[in-house]
Ligand SMILES: NS(=O)(=O)c1cccc(NC(=O)NCCCCO)c1
């Protein structure tokens with residue numbers, strides 16, 4: 299199975315997932331002043347009001363909060379998107395103690411962590427699985443996390459992490475609305491890319507917010523109490539540095555920017 303270690307990490311994923319060397323791979327380094335400002339780009343709109351989570355799980359590569367996506371109650375629309383995309387889950391990528399952990403970088407600089415809110419095009423596709431293999435199937439909203447003061451709502455997630463310590467664990471996690479994790483501005487960069495983990499499908503319209511949210515080192519440290527390994531396994535491998543480094547643009551135009 300793939301992972302983030304020396305033997306199974308991003309540098310060898312191409313062996314089982316040749317698309318890893320494709321021409322719309324993610325993440326990328328976003329170069330702000332090179333991002334063409336596109337006046338035709340509309341603001342992105344998030345309708346998360348009726349949004350409530352169902353469960354939290356340890357996927358073996360990240361912690362994932364899932365949502366009921368049986369209707370259009372929680373969608374992202376506007377911006378570069380031709381349809382509303384339904385929220386299915388969110389998860390994080392982070393580093394080791396004090397070091398960086400975001401996937402996208404900005405002008406070569408990385409953040410401590412990155413939150414991905416994963417949405418799928420239920421107008422054009424019947425299931426998430428089908429959408430995940432289509433070039434306009436997914437829309438992922440990326441939000442950078444920088445360290446500073448405590449985030450007033452992140453503790454709701456970090457206080458639940460003990461319930462999903464091991465790979466494969468799942469727990470009820472109802473009533474969490476991710477609206478509380480958004481920064482004040484929805485100004486964004488956007489580009490066509492891929493899943494940042496295997497199977498690395500080139501099916502993602504990326505919308506990366508310019509403004510990070512602030513979380514404390516203590517809150518980030520709680521993410522690192524999760525394990526990559528399952529309860530039955532001998533070794534206890536801390537879940538950290540679960541990020542893919544930036545990939546080549548390969549002829550893609552610089553990301554568009556909505557100020
Ligand atoms: N990191 S991301 O590009 O936002 C993204 C979004 C949605 C799915 C995925 N990747 C996967 O679902 N991979 C399947 C196995 C993951 C658990 O090991 C990555």
Ligand SMILES: [Zn+2]
Nearest residue numbers: 389391414494
């Ligand atoms: Zn992700």
